[in-house]
Amino acid sequence: MPSLEHIANVIHVWLNNTFSPFWATLFEFVIVGTCIIGLFAMLGLVLIMMERKVSAWMQLRLGPNRVGPVGMFQTVADTLKLMVKEGMTPDGADKFLFNLAPFIAMIIAMVVMAPLMFAKNFQIWDINIGVLFFAAISSVSVIGILMAGWASNNKYSMLGAMRSGAQIVSYELSAGFAILSIVILTGSLRISDIVNSQADGWWIFKGHIPVWIAFVIFLIAVTAETNRAPFDLAEAESELTAGFHTEYSGMKFALFFLAEYVNIFVVCAVGATIFLGGWQPLHFGTGTKFNEIMDYIPSSLWFIGKTFFLIFVIMWFRWTFPRLRIDQLLNLEWKYLLPISMFNLLLVTLMAIMGWHF
Secondary structure, eight states, rough: OOOOHHHHHHHHHHHHHHOOHHHHHHHHHHHHHHHHHHHHHHHHHHHHHHHHHHHHHHTTTTTTTSSSSGGTTTTHHHHHHHHHHHOOOOOOHHHHHHHHHHHHEEEEEEETTOOEEETEEEESOOOTTHHHHHHHHHHTTTHHHHHHHHHHOOHHHHHHHHHHHHHHHHHHHHHHHHHHHHHHHTTTTOOOHHHHHHTTHHHHHTTHHHHHHHHHHHHHHHHHHHHHHHGGGGGGGHHHHGGGGOOOOOOHHHHHHHHHHHHHHHHHHHHHHHHSOOOOOOOOSSSSSHHHHHHOHHHHHHHHHHHHHHHHHHHHTTTSSOOOOOOHHHHIIIIIIHHHHHHHHHHHHHHHTTOOOO
């Protein structure tokens, strides 16, 4: 089976041999954009079904089991329902911002995917500040949420948006410090360099206890950043109906819903890349028989497997822990996670200077 790298190279060579450089580049942009949109649609279907099946498994029930084999087409039916539902705009809403907010959420989720390495030598944009690019662009997502809450002219939407803004801005600090730990050990902000540095072992194994601490903090922080339970204060149904998207319906609501699941995939992909080696196989040392066997598994499967493992862990959180209050949520970040992250960053820096990692 040809690798993703081989397929990309064949298309690149054919376009450059057939068209002028301008048109070849333009067609490549169109192909990449189409593939990302297709990936979004597929992720929405797969992750929503996975969420339902995981929750059913943890609650000792079946989950969707009527539409299609073992309920596989339930999410397709829900998508069709949302597509034909009428999109309502409240009378007192700022119509331009109200309609723009869902698209901002989706566009940001798309752009953040640019530096990710989906397989060996398969990347949309190998920018030399890939980690900084991810942190900077993902932080803009709060603008779409605040815009949706304010433009809806609804007190529940506004409260949900303000909660979400405070939550995302707060937990970005801990997530950033956790990522910086690996940047210090690697010495590079480029995603490809971080992945290549784990050819002889993933940082989760090479970095000792400080990297484990950073990994746990990262998982907690990105769960809060994506407004997932037990940190879903922005959408607390018992208090704020549906939070910042209370007034949204039809495809505008579907875009917010899809952006949430795509963001889960993106943050888990980043976690898998930085801490678990991305597409790198599981290697211990160099030149062992075990490493040769692991190399037979395609790099894209390694990346997808690690990413979906982290997605499963985040879904596990949802069906295990009760929702926090807003004061508990902010106390957890500012009084516990942030100080621990800062101290842990000092430990990692000392470890990198002294060369105490494997």
